[in-house]
Amino acid sequence: MDWYPWGPEAFAAARAQNKPIFLSVGYSTCYWCHVMERQSFENQAIGAEKNARFINIKVDREERPDVDQLYMTAAQILTHCRPPGQKLLRGEKSRPLLREIVR
Numbered sequence: 001m002d003w004y005p006w007g008p009e010a011f012a013a014a015r016a017q018n019k020p021i022f023l024s025v026g027y028s029t030c031y032w033c034h035v036m037e038r039q040s041f042e043n044q045a046i047g048a049e050k051n052a053r054f055i056n057i058k059v060d061r062e063e064r065p066d067v068d069q070l071y072m073t074a075a076q077i078l079t080h081c082r083p084p085g086q087k088l089l090r091g092e093k094s095r096p097l098l099r100e101i102v103r
Helices: 008-017 031-041 043-054 065-081 092-100
Strands: 021-026 055-060
Touching: 008 055, 021 065, 031 043, 043 055, 065 092
Parallel strands: 021 055
Antiparallel strands: none
C-alpha cells in the first residue's frame, strides 16, 4: 500500500483525486497492528484496491496522540449516535456524516 503521513500533502491528494481517506492509527509495539499489517496491508491485491479507492494515511499513536484522541472520540460518538431502535452505524451509512465532520 502507498502510505502518506498525517499532514497537508495527504489531505491535498485526497481533495485533488476526490478520494476518501483510509486512516490507520496504531503503534509500533502493538502486536495486533503487526498482524493486520501482515494479513491486510502487505497483501498485493488489498493494497492495489486500497490505493485505487483511498488516500491511505498511517499514524503512530505514540507520535501523534492528538490525532489518536480525535479519532477515538469520533468513533465513540458515532458508535452511540443513532436513533432509538436503530442498529449501529455502518461505514456506508456514516460516510456522509464523516465527510461533514472532516470539513
